Amino acid sequence: MDDELTDQANAIGANRRSLLPVSPELLRALRSIVVAEIDVSGKVISANDGFFLLLQHSPDGVLDHVGAHLINPDFAELVARMQRVAVGGPVYRGLITFVDDRGVSRSLPSTVFRHGDHLGLVAEHDVREHERSLDVVMRLNDELAEQQRALSRANRLLAREKAEQQRLLAELENAQSQLVQSAKLASLGQLAAGVAHEINNPLGFVGSNLSVLGNYVQDLLAVVDTYAASEALIASDASALARIRAVRARCDIDFVRDDAATLVSEASAGVARVARIVRDLKDFSRINESQWQVADLHACLDSTLNVASHELGRVADVTREYGALPEVHCCPGELNQAFMNLLVNAGQAVDASGKGRGQIFVRTGCQGDEGWIEIEDTGHGIAPENLQRIFDPFFTTRPVGAGTGLGLSSAWGIVESHGGRIEVRSEPGIGSRFRIWLPLSRKGLG
Structure with missing residues (x-):
């Protein structure tokens, strides 16, 4: 097979024509054959579909330097060898390692010869193997894409969980603040209820005493009225009458009579008001309710x-x-x-x-x-x-x-x-x- 490829390359070189046939049908037929014409700067002058398929490079694209795709031997060594051989002469026979655009390398039996001032390259590769490799790469790409989708779903789920955690944290902070406030208000209410209970006791007997005092004042005033009605009976005792009138004047019985009832009434109203405040305070606290x-x-x-x-x-x-x-x-x-x-x-x-x-x-x-x-x-x-x-x-x-x-x-x-x-x-x-x-x-x- 190598001899046939070499003969084909030599014939092309001898005729000094392009390495690539003009017929598109022939180009398609040569997908398993790599044929390329490369100048000494590394620019691909012409190449068939097999060459571009091998390098996974678009036939419509520009390949200005093929050096990055050829190793073992590298492109510089092939150019140096070309300078030492005559036109049409072989530059290299053996395995050349090709690196495609995806970084995948493959070693193929190849022949390189001098084609005028350019390099002519002929190699053979198994298209089916390449397609199988491509299928594997595509399958791996599909798996990677699925993993990326799964990762995206996981990230979205994680973002939702994070948002939910933040919401729960906010609710927890709110609950804690409410608990603090409730505890303060409960303590205040308990204190108010205790104070109200303590105030109720003295209020009870003060109110009761005021009621009794009012009755006492009424009784005393009744006694005074009775003595006043008896002044005529002691008129014969001028000194006694004078003493009684002096005491009445000093104590201002008439004013006391008018003001005593008012004082007792106002005191009772004040006690009732305090009792109402205490009752409202207890109702407000409602610790036991x-x-x-x-x-x-x-x-x-x-x-x-x-x-x-x-x-x-x-x-x-x-x-x-x-x-x-x-x-x-x-x-x-x-x-x-x-x-x-x-x-x-x-x-x-x-x-x-x-x-x-x-x-x-x-x-x-x-x-x-x-x-x-x-x-x-x-x-x-x-x-x-x-x-x-x-x-x-x-x-x-x-x-x-x-x-x-x-x-x-x-x-x-x-x-x-x-x-x-x-x-x-x-x-x-x-x-x-x-x-x-x-x-x-x-x-x-x-």
């Missing part, structure tokens, strides 16, 4: 407003505009905390507005199967860019150290646990309105 129950939200609002009256009374006038609102199945202690947080937030907004004494409106009503509680203030309002963040844990627009940023977040969590929601409308410089919506039905709650 953590279970869900049917409650009057108007009573919850009243007790919360009474507890917060001192804080709110400094900065605003509170107006209650209660509508029709049936009793709701809820946890009263938790809702009291939510109401307190919103009321304190309203008071702080009014105080920070710099507009002087403001207004806070507390309204209630129901719509369909939901009840609502609305707290509106005439404070400084909320900037639009902050509206989406006001319920985030630890978010606050107050100065450092002036707020924890947990009040509104805690209120949101409490209302959400009741199956409700909070709507907010605010206009900077005008004020804000928070409306709590709660389901009237207990289905799915508690």
